[in-house]
Amino acid sequence: MKMSIARALKERKRIIGEMNTIRNRLNNNNGVQVNIKVDESGKYTAPTAEDINKHRKLDPKALMEQWYALREKLIDLKVKLQAANNGIAKQLVELSELKNELSIVDSQCYGSNSVEFYSEKMVRVYDYVYDEAWHLAKVDELRKLINDLQDEIDEYNATHFIEVA
Numbered sequence: 001m002k003m004s005i006a007r008a009l010k011e012r013k014r015i016i017g018e019m020n021t022i023r024n025r026l027n028n029n030n031g032v033q034v035n036i037k038v039d040e041s042g043k044y045t046a047p048t049a050e051d052i053n054k055h056r057k058l059d060p061k062a063l064m065e066q067w068y069a070l071r072e073k074l075i076d077l078k079v080k081l082q083a084a085n086n087g088i089a090k091q092l093v094e095l096s097e098l099k100n101e102l103s104i105v106d107s108q109c110y111g112s113n114s115v116e117f118y119s120e121k122m123v124r125v126y127d128y129v130y131d132e133a134w135h136l137a138k139v140d141e142l143r144k145l146i147n148d149l150q151d152e153i154d155e156y157n158a159t160h161f162i163e164v165a
Contacts, residue, residue: 003164005084005157008077011164015074022067030060080162088156095149102142110135 003011032055038044085092110132118124130138 001164002161005081005160005162008081008162009157012077015070019067019070022063025058026060026063029056029058032056084160084162087160088153091149091153095146098142098146105135105138105142
């Protein structure tokens, strides 16, 4: 069956979500607590496996089998997506780097060069190479480049297909 890359990306996200759900269910059902009464002499009867399994809502072994099946499906899908993305590899790398640059630009301090009196014998001088006006212009420029690249990638993903089982 053919599936667009865009649809395959959604399917990848869905599979990962299912795997996380199974992992949570496994965590909740692998170890269970069984409270057993102790008699007057301090003895108790150990529960049978059947008694213990009554406290489990789901079978951990069956959950692991589901998880393994989804893992194989995810690996197959990721390999096909990786191959399909060769046509936009440069755009994907560039998008990642532009997002990194935006993060760096947004995390810096910007202001106006100024002097302030600190004490009778000292003043503070603030000198900024990149001021607030540069910061705003650079953020706008980077966001436009990011949006344009993302649109190009989205168009590619919507119009290119992979073969899935």
